[in-house]
Structure formats: C-alpha cells, structure tokens
Amino acid sequence: xxxxxxxxxxxxxxxxxxxxxxxxxxxxxxxxxxxxxxxxxxxxxxxxxxxxxxxxxxxxxxxxxxxxxxxxxxxxxxxxxxxxxxxxxxxxxxxxxxxxxxxxxxxxxxxxxxxxxxxxxxxxxxxxxxxxxxxxxxxxxxxxxxxxxxxxxxxxxxxxxxxxxxxxxxxxxxxxxxxxxxxxxxxxxxxxxxxxxxxxxxxxxxxxxxxxxxxxxxxxxxxxxxxxxxxxxxxxxxxxxxxxxxxxxxxxxxxxxxxxxxxxxxxxxxxxxxxxxxxxxxxxxxxxxxxxxxxxxxxxxxxxxxxxxxxxxxxxxxxxxxxxxxxxxxxxxxxxxxxxxxxxxxxxxxxxxxxxxxxxxxxxxxxxxxxxxxxxxxxxxxxxxxxxxxxxxxxxxxxxxxxxxxxxxxxxxxxxxxxxxxxxxxxxxxx
Amino acid sequence: xxxxxxxxxxxxxxxxxxxxxxxxxxxxxxxxxxxxxxxxxxxxxxxxxxxxxxxxxxxxxxxxxxxxxxxxxxxxxxxxxxxxxxxxxxxxxxxxxxxxxxxxxxxxxxxxxxxxxxxxxxxxxxxxxxxxxxxxxxxxxxxxxxxxxxxxxxxxxxxxxxxxxxxxxxxxxxxxxxxxxxxxxxxxxxxxxxxxxxxxxxxxxxxxxxxxxxxxxxxxxxxxxxxxxxxxxxxxxxxxxxxxxxxxxxxxxxxxxxxxxxxxxxxxxxxxxxxxxxxxxxxxxxxxxxxxxxxxxxxxxxxxxxxxxxxxxxxxxxxxxxxxxxxxxxxxxxxxxxxxxxxxxxxxxxxxxxxxxxxxxxxxxxxxxxxxxxxxxxxxxxxxxxxxxxxxxxxxxxxxxxxxxxxxxxxxxxxxxxxxxxxxxxxxxxx
Numbered sequence: 001x002x003x004x005x006x007x008x009x010x011x012x013x014x015x016x017x018x019x020x021x022x023x024x025x026x027x028x029x030x031x032x033x034x035x036x037x038x039x040x041x042x043x044x045x046x047x048x049x050x051x052x053x054x055x056x057x058x059x060x061x062x063x064x065x066x067x068x069x070x071x072x073x074x075x076x077x078x079x080x081x082x083x084x085x086x087x088x089x090x091x092x093x094x095x096x097x098x099x100x101x102x103x104x105x106x107x108x109x110x111x112x113x114x115x116x117x118x119x120x121x122x123x124x125x126x127x128x129x130x131x132x133x134x135x136x137x138x139x140x141x142x143x144x145x146x147x148x149x150x151x152x153x154x155x156x157x158x159x160x161x162x163x164x165x166x167x168x169x170x171x172x173x174x175x176x177x178x179x180x181x182x183x184x185x186x187x188x189x190x191x192x193x194x195x196x197x198x199x200x201x202x203x204x205x206x207x208x209x210x211x212x213x214x215x216x217x218x219x220x221x222x223x224x225x226x227x228x229x230x231x232x233x234x235x236x237x238x239x240x241x242x243x244x245x246x247x248x249x250x251x252x253x254x255x256x257x258x259x260x261x262x263x264x265x266x267x268x269x270x271x272x273x274x275x276x277x278x279x280x281x282x283x284x285x286x287x288x289x290x291x292x293x294x295x296x297x298x299x300x301x302x303x304x305x306x307x308x309x310x311x312x313x314x315x316x317x318x319x320x321x322x323x324x325x326x327x328x329x330x331x332x333x334x335x336x337x338x339x340x341x342x343x344x345x346x347x348x349x350x351x352x353x354x355x356x357x358x359x360x361x362x363x364x365x366x367x368x369x370x371x372x373x374x375x376x377x378x379x380x381x382x383x384x385x386x387x388x389x390x391x392x393x394x395x396x397x398x399x400x401x402x403x404x405x406x407x408x409x410x411x412x413x414x415x416x417x418x419x420x421x422x423x424x425x426x427x428x429x430x431x
Numbered sequence: 432x433x434x435x436x437x438x439x440x441x442x443x444x445x446x447x448x449x450x451x452x453x454x455x456x457x458x459x460x461x462x463x464x465x466x467x468x469x470x471x472x473x474x475x476x477x478x479x480x481x482x483x484x485x486x487x488x489x490x491x492x493x494x495x496x497x498x499x500x501x502x503x504x505x506x507x508x509x510x511x512x513x514x515x516x517x518x519x520x521x522x523x524x525x526x527x528x529x530x531x532x533x534x535x536x537x538x539x540x541x542x543x544x545x546x547x548x549x550x551x552x553x554x555x556x557x558x559x560x561x562x563x564x565x566x567x568x569x570x571x572x573x574x575x576x577x578x579x580x581x582x583x584x585x586x587x588x589x590x591x592x593x594x595x596x597x598x599x600x601x602x603x604x605x606x607x608x609x610x611x612x613x614x615x616x617x618x619x620x621x622x623x624x625x626x627x628x629x630x631x632x633x634x635x636x637x638x639x640x641x642x643x644x645x646x647x648x649x650x651x652x653x654x655x656x657x658x659x660x661x662x663x664x665x666x667x668x669x670x671x672x673x674x675x676x677x678x679x680x681x682x683x684x685x686x687x688x689x690x691x692x693x694x695x696x697x698x699x700x701x702x703x704x705x706x707x708x709x710x711x712x713x714x715x716x717x718x719x720x721x722x723x724x725x726x727x728x729x730x731x732x733x734x735x736x737x738x739x740x741x742x743x744x745x746x747x748x749x750x751x752x753x754x755x756x757x758x759x760x761x762x763x764x765x766x767x768x769x770x771x772x773x774x775x776x777x778x779x780x781x782x783x784x785x786x787x788x789x790x791x792x793x794x795x796x797x798x799x800x801x802x803x804x805x806x807x808x809x810x811x812x813x814x815x816x817x818x819x820x821x822x823x824x825x826x827x828x829x830x831x832x833x834x835x836x837x838x839x840x841x842x843x844x845x846x847x848x849x850x851x852x853x854x855x856x857x858x859x860x861x862x
Contacts, residue, residue, distance in 0.1 A: 041629025192551035198472025384862035431815035
C-alpha cells in the first residue's frame with residue numbers, strides 16, 4: 001500500500017500515490033464517475049473514482065459508501081485549480097472500513113436540542129470542527145505567550161475546602177467525611193505560588209452551579225489565571241492587552257481557513273492591538289446615563305451595560321476602579337478613595353461583553369483579616385491565605401480570562417455552548 | 432529608580448545598575464558588611480551591603496531584614512566567579528517592603544505533616560521550587576510535542592453522568608437533581624473527537640476517591656490523554672516512546688539547574704531514547720516466576736511486580752498483551768488469542784512503576800454492546816459511545832500519561848505529594 005498521507009499535507013504529494021484514511025463527508029453519483037468528498041480531520045478533499053480505474057469491488061464500494069462511513073482511498077494527487085483546497089485525488093482503490101447506516105445529522109436543518117443530544121456526532125460538522133480548531137489555537141497562543149514571558153504554569157486544586165466567592169453557586173462533594181467544593185478560581189493558590197515563582201498561571205476547568213440559562217454561561221468552563229508579584233493595576237492592564245492582542249492576531253494568522261468557514265467578519269479583530277482604551281467606572285456610568293441606560297453608582301455592570309459601553313469602541317475596552325462594594329473581598333482599594341478599588345474588567349467588542357476580570361490584590365494583613373471577619377467567612381479556612389501577608393507580602397495583581405467567551409468572540413458565535421466539546425448546561429450533562 | 436531586572440537575566444546587566452524585587456532567602460551578618468541572599472522566583476543572588484555604600488536607613492534595613500521578608504535592593508551587577516550564579520550585586524539601596532516575623536520554616540529539619548500544613552510557604556524552599564519548575568517544563572514539553580505532531584488539544588468534561596471504570600472510587604456531586612461524577616478519564620470523549628479531528632488530546636485534572644495512602648497516589652492528579660484514529664497497538668507504542676523521550680530529553684536540557692538542586696543522578700534518564708524494550712505480559716510473568724515473585728497468569732501487575740520487571744532494563748519498558756480480564760471493557764482483544772488484549776503499560780526505570788496505560792480500543796459495535804450488557808453498566812449512558820462504532824468506526828488507540836508520576840520519576844522524588852503545588856490526599860485538603 002502507498003504511504004498514508006494527511007489531507008493538510010497533500011500539496012507535498014502532488015503527482016504521487018497516497019493512501020487517505022477518513023470518513024465520507026458527501027458524494028455525487030454520476031454513474032461511471034463517483035465523486036467522494038473525504039475528510040480526515042485535517043482537511044477535506046475530493047476523490048474522483050472512475051469505474052475503469054478501480055477494481056469492480058472498489059467501484060462498488062464507492063457507489064455504496066454512505067455519509068460518515070469510514071473508508072480508505074488510494075490514488076494519485078492532482079493539482080486542480082477548481083478544487084476547494086487546490087488538489088484532488090484520482091482514485092485507484094476504494095475500501096469501506098465500516099458502513100454507516102442512517103447517519104442522523106444530514107445536510108438539512110436540525111433543531112439545537114436534536115444536535116446537542118448528538119454532540120458526539122455533531123462535532124464532525126465543518127462548523128463545529130472549525131470552532132474547536134480555533135479553541136485549540138487560542139489555548140496554544142495563551143500558553144505560548146505566558147511561557148515566553150516568564151510565567152510558570154502550575155495547576156491549582158479543584159477540590160477545595162471553601163470558596164473565595166459566592167457559596168450558593170458551588171458544586172459540593174464528600175471528601176471522606178469532609179465537605180469539598182469544586183473550585184471557581186485558582187487565584188488564591190496562585191497568590192501563594194507567586195511568592196515562590198514571581199509570575200505564575202493556572203489553566204483548568206472551573207465550576208459554577210448557577211441556575212441560569214444564558215448564551216454566556218456554562219456550568220463547567222475553562223479559565224486561565226495569570227498572577228504576578230510586584231505588579232500594580234497599570235501593569236496588570238498592560239499584560240492583559242498584550243496577551244489578548246497576541247492571541248487574536250495569532251489566531252487570525254493560523255486559523256484563517258476556519259474563520260472563513262465560520263464566515264467571521266474579522267475587520268474589528270484585526271484592530272486588536274495595544275493599547276486598549278481605558279475607562280474608569282465613573283466615566284462608564286456617565287456614558288450609560290448619557291445613553292439613557294439605568295444604573296446607579298455602586299451597581300456592578302451587567303451584560304446589557306457592557307454591550308452599550310463596548311459599542312463606543314473599536315477595540316476591547318478596560319473598565320477599572322469599580323466600587324469596592326461590588327468586587328471580591330481581596331481587592332486592593334484605592335488609598336486616595338477607598339470606595340473604589342484597583343479592579344479592572346476587559347469588555348470585548350461586538351457585544352461579547354466581559355472576557356477578563358482582575359486587578360490588584362490587597363497586600364495588607366490587617367485589611368484582609370478585617371474583611372474575612374466582616375464577611376463571616378471561615379477564618380480557619382483562610383489562615384493560610386492571611387499568612388501570605390504575614391511573610392513577605394508584596395503588591396501583586398492578576399486576572400482570569402474565560403476561554404469559552406474568548407473563543408465565542410473570536411469565532412463570532414452567538415452561544416457559548418458551541419465553544420467546548422461537551423458543554424455542561426442547566427439540564428444538560430449528556431453526552 | 433533603576434530598571435527592575437530578574438535574577439535569571441542578570442548577566443545581561445553586568446556593570447550596570449539594577450533594581451531587584453524579591454524575598455530574603457538567607458543572610459550573613461559581618462558587622463559593616465551584610466550579605467543578603469535574595470530570591471525573586473527566577474533565581475538567587477547575593478547582595479553585598481557595605482555600610483559606607485548605602486544610607487543609614489538602608490543599612491539599618493539590611494541589618495533588620497528577616498528570612499522571607501519582601502525587599503527591594505538596588506545596586507550594581509558584578510561578575511564574581513565564586514558566586515553561585517557567577518554574579519553578585521553591590522548594593523547602594525535596601526528597602527524592606529514587609530518584614531516577616533518568625534517565618535515558621537527554618538533551615539532545620541521539619542516533619543512532613545508540619546511542612547504539608549504549611550504547603551503555601553513550603554513552596555518557597557529551593558527543593559520544592561525546583562520540582563515545580565520541572566513540572567511546568569514537563570507540561571510544556573508534552574504540549575509542544577503533541578501540538579507539533581498533529582494532535583488537537585480539546586478539553587473533555589469533568590462532570591459526567593457515569594464512569595468508564597470502577598464506580599466505587601468516584602467523587603459524586605448533585606447536578607441540579609441528577610447525580611454527576613468527577614471524571615477519571617477523558618478517553619471516551621476523546622474517542623468521539625478523533626472521528627472529527629483525527630488525533631486529539633485532553634490534559635486536565637482527574638479524580639480517584641481511593642481510600643489508599645501510598646507514595647504513588649493522589650486523589651486529584653493531572654493526566655494527558657492522546658487518542659489517535661487509525662492507529663494500532665504498535666503505532667501507539669511508537670508515539671508513547673517518542674513523546675516520553677522528547678519530554679525527558681527536553682527537561683534534562685532546560686532544567687539542568689533544577690535537577691542539580693535535586694541532586695538527581697541523570698545517568699539513566701540520559702538513555703531514554705526510542706526504541707523502548709517491549710515485553711509481552713506472558714514474558715513478564717515468566718521473568719517474575721524466574722525471580723521467585725508470586726503471580727498467577729491472569730492477575731494484573733501491581734507496584735511490586737513493576738519494580739522487579741523494570742530492574743531488568745535501563746530504559747522504560749513496555750508490557751503489552753495483558754489478559755483481557757484485567758483491562759477495561761473497551762480494550763480490543765487479540766483476534767488470534769481473545770484471552771489477551773491489545774493493551775500496553777509503560778513502566779519507568781528505577782522503581783517508579785507505571786507511568787502510562789493505554790492500547791487499542793475495540794472498533795466493534797457488537798463486542799462493545801455485549802461488554803456493556805455483561806458488565807451491567809448503563810446502556811443508556813453509553814448509547815453515544817456505541818454510536819461511535821455505528822457511524823464510521825475505525826481502528827484507534829490512545830493512552831493516558833500520569834503527570835505527577837512522570838515528574839516524580841524525572842526529579843527522582845520518592846513521594847508524589849511534592850510534584851503538585853497543593854496535593855489532595857486522604858485526610859489532606861488544606862491548604
């Protein structure tokens with residue numbers, strides 16, 4: 001048998017014989033000529049099967065093969081300007097490995113629940129394939145940038161004795177008699193690690209048991225959380241805009257084909273380069289009032305506010321110095337104006353809303369001790385966290401970037417459920 | 432203030448003024464001369480503070496600074512052959528950022544439980560720092576190799592309706608009225624994904640609620656699981672030996688300093704290159720019998736067997752064709768000898784035991800349907816998995832490599848608890 005080749009490398013085999021192993025994506029029957037669209041995960045190519053070129057069994061296979069059957073096709077690679085990828089295969093052998101009968105997802109329109117029930121098969125459609133290739137590229141770009149900028153990747157625990165955020169949205173499990181919760185963030189652990197490593201990041205699954213069904217929420221999603229010793233709010237924003245710009249530009253370059261498949265208008269994405277506009281929370285409220293949007297100073301910004309704000313900018317926009325009361329207990333407050341804190345959210349363009357939350361953490365033992373007491377959170381569970389301010393406390397900052405929201409934004413997909421292979425949603429844990 | 436520099440880049444600043452931001456690792460008081468060992472996460476350097484070179488406040492700071500206090504030191508970089516990194520700093524300013532009082536981990540010996548209770552601080556010791564730098568390097572090397580060999584990184588779900596392995600070792604949680612379990616593997620999901628992407632891998636946390644306390648078990652650990660369409664057992668072993676060799680050689684090259692800190696004898700690691708020796712299960716049992724180790728044909732190999740077998744080889748060794756009865760329900764059996772299956776484990780050298788388990792998965796709908804029925808596992812929960820054999824089934828293989836075991840082996844550390852920032856063990860969820 002000739003060499004097994006991948007479709008993405010097909011140009012290197014022009015004029016030569018290759019064996020392709022894949023699945024039938026589609027076909028056209030022209031009697032003595034069978035046109036088989038074959039996909040192998042790396043690309044799609046048309047195999048032209050002429051009755052006289054193959055054995056009777058091979059031609060019968062080409063005639064009989066059905067959508068999503070697995071098959072092996074051997075033939076010669078020919079350049080063809082009219083072909084989608086610029087090449088096609090003149091087949092001299094066709095073998096069906098397993099004949100698929102009545103594949104349920106056909107070229108006709110299907111409802112979302114029908115497709116979600118068949119997510120394990122829906123993944124094969126060109127649109128889902130493209131979105132998840134973009135996802136993998138985004139993951140790689142994030143890691144490449146952080147790895148090459150002095151950040152050490154360390155994994156923080158999922159099973160934790162308590163949470164740093166709202167305890168009503170926690171998944172709980174029994175840990176040999178103790179109660180454990182699935183982590184919503186690795187940040188507090190990152191804060192311990194930076195005292196040893198300087199700059200770190202964790203990148204793993206996070207969990208929110210939120211009883212809400214929106215196009216922006218998953219119960220299980222992935223988040224990258226960089227944390228930096230000796231960095232203030234300003235440095236935090238600089239790192240965020242550099243990272244996000246690198247990720248967007250790298251994806252535009254390496255996943256141009258996929259973004260074309262998704263019919264993504266990349267005009268605004270091409271402009272994603274530092275610096276990003278910076279807006280104080282105060283100015284954000286002013287803009288919203290001018291636009292007639294109802295908000296009171298002190299309220300957190302919700303998705304509708306974020307959409308209105310983002311419309312004023314052609315790039316992602318930072319909103320910083322939120323009211324201290326609407327951010328987490330560990331945020332550093334502004335020493336000149338304690339009612340606001342050194343927090344920052346990054347809002348994506350085109351209505352995609354918040355993709356990053358972060359800011360400068362309090363370095364003060366006294367302030368955090370008081371916060372833990374006032375909030376009535378377990379002193380004992382946070383003793384180790386307070387230790388970080390007892391032994392070599394430093395100013396430090398960090399942030400969390402939501403992977404699925406970022407992928408949805410770059411791909412231009414409306415609902416976050418398509419940006420992860422097997423989404424976990426309210427009422428949906430299968431497949 | 433002069434430029435903030437990192438200690439790992441110090442050579443580039445020779446003869447120039449820099450500002451270092453870090454923590455006091457150790458110091459020597461010689462009256463008018465204070466020798467401060469400063470670490471910043473990227474390295475350690477000695478700052479020499481001479482009373483006449485700094486302000487009175489600066490000298491008082493140098494005199495007063497305690498172990499693990501955070502500090503900022505400004506000075507001039509000087510080459511010095513006697514210094515550990517080849518450079519030292521002649522200080523002209525010293526500022527304490529936060530004075531640590533009574534740092535609990537001192538250079539004297541501490542018990543393991545004492546250190547584990549203070550894991551958030553223990554991370555700062557040079558040994559823990561080195562192990563976790565190696566861990567980050569191993570993660571990066573694994574991802575680099577897979578990304579550059581056509582594998583697409585896709586994240587599989589943690590919250591799953593049922594498990595593919597023993598259900599007695601599952602962490603359980605309430606998923607809005609349904610029972611959900613924390614995944615022990617992403618493999619079954621990977622098998623769906625390869626039908627769309629060809630080659631994929633997941634790399635995330637996995638959970639085993641095992642009531643065992645050994646030096647090789649964590650309740651929460653990280654695993655990378657590559658899966659390949661069209662790959663047989665032989666190809667699976669080829670990929671494993673190439674990946675493992677790349678990871679070991681890359682780590683030896685990029686983390687030589689850290690391995691020296693750990694006093695790792697790297698003689699055997701240097702020999703880790705393809706091909707690895709391959710041993711059938713039958714031959715393994717013969718060797719064990721010859722060595723007088725008790726085992727019956729059909730038993731799975733345990734840690735003591737693995738240690739004895741590995742001693743016969745200077746490289747990691749494959750054991751393949753295990754009895755079908757001791758491997759998972761989805762393993763492909765050998766068509767010529769159904770009592771053995773196309774599975775393979777990889778045993779590390781020097782007694783570190785199994786670091787990879789994997790093999791070829793059954794492609795047969797009929798066989799898997801029968802397996803699901805015989806094992807009494809939920810047909811409904813596995814319907815989607817059976818679909819993969821209904822629609823374009825292909826021969827395929829894959830494996831799971833345990834990150835912490837691999838790091839323990841490369842670092843030469845005895846207990847796996849030191850290979851993850853915040854280990855989760857029986858009776859241990861803090862900090």
